[in-house]
Amino acid sequence: MAILKINPNRMELLKLRKRRDVAQRGHKLLKDKLDELMKQFLEQVRKNQKLRKEIEEKLAKAYQIFAVARSESSAKVIEEALFCPRMVTSVRISEKRLMGVRVPEFEIEQEGVFDCYGLLTTPAVLDRALFLLNGTTPLLIKLSEAEKAVELLAIEIEKTRRRVNALEHVLIPQLNETVKYINMKLDEAERENRTRLMKIKEMVSGGSV
Numbered sequence: 001m002a003i004l005k006i007n008p009n010r011m012e013l014l015k016l017r018k019r020r021d022v023a024q025r026g027h028k029l030l031k032d033k034l035d036e037l038m039k040q041f042l043e044q045v046r047k048n049q050k051l052r053k054e055i056e057e058k059l060a061k062a063y064q065i066f067a068v069a070r071s072e073s074s075a076k077v078i079e080e081a082l083f084c085p086r087m088v089t090s091v092r093i094s095e096k097r098l099m100g101v102r103v104p105e106f107e108i109e110q111e112g113v114f115d116c117y118g119l120l121t122t123p124a125v126l127d128r129a130l131f132l133l134n135g136t137t138p139l140l141i142k143l144s145e146a147e148k149a150v151e152l153l154a155i156e157i158e159k160t161r162r163r164v165n166a167l168e169h170v171l172i173p174q175l176n177e178t179v180k181y182i183n184m185k186l187d188e189a190e191r192e193n194r195t196r197l198m199k200i201k202e203m204v205s206g207g208s209v
Contacts, residue, residue, distance in 0.1 A: 003178040008185035016182065020175040027167040034160045037099050041153045044146055051143045055136055062132035065125050072123040087111065087134075091141060101156045103149040106141045 006012045092107040 002174065003181050004174060006178070006182075008182040010186065013179065013182045013186070016175055016179050020172065020179065023167055023172050023175060027164060027172065030160055030164045030167065033099065034157065034164055037101075037153060037157045037160060040099055041150065041157060044150045044153060048143065048146045048150060051139055051146060055139050055143060058132050058136045058139070062129050062136070065129035065132065069123045069126040069129055072125065089137060098149060098153065099156070101149075101152050103152050104145060106145045108138050108141045110137070 004016075006016075088111045090109045090111075092109060094105045094107070095102050096105045097103075
């Protein structure tokens with residue numbers, strides 16, 4: 001492990017010790033943040049899986065009923081019935097913070113009705129199919145919200161993990177090695193100074209005899 005290029009003196013030693021303490025505290029905080037981010041990430045993933053399963057079940061059921069509607073009526077009648085929808089769906093987008101990460105929050109608004117066709121010429125099962133499809137719309141919006149949150153959390157997790165690894169495997173070991181190096185140099189200087197003083201004392205003592 002390479003050491004930092006600094007002058008090995010006591011002032012630098014004090015600065016390095018303070019810097020190491022700050023790095024160690026920062027490492028602990030980032031490690032705690034990483035653990036909480038992973039917890040939130042896994043929770044969002046489970047939420048995604050649950051929503052996706054519910055949506056797939058509703059869509060599969062709706063398509064089955066649509067198939068029945070197609071068998072009870074002609075394709076032209078179905079197309080004409082769905083040609084002029086009177087329902088308008090809009091999504092209001094805002095933001096919320098999840099462990100310091102800005103994630104989108106979608107709010108769906110629907111106006112009008114989806115059954116805007118004549119009831120005499122269309123099969124009754126078409127109502128059931130459209131009702132199921134209409135019910136999946138809010139779920140799809142929620143799924144999009146959850147998936148975006150997962151994506152943004154994954155990016156933040158990777159950034160935080162890199163910072164944790166940089167502190168744990170690079171900066172803190174480098175600071176430790178530099179502190180050891182300076183201590184060694186100071187000990188050497190102290191020994192040399194002590195030896196020099198002893199020689200001077202011997203010379204003084206010898207000269208006084």
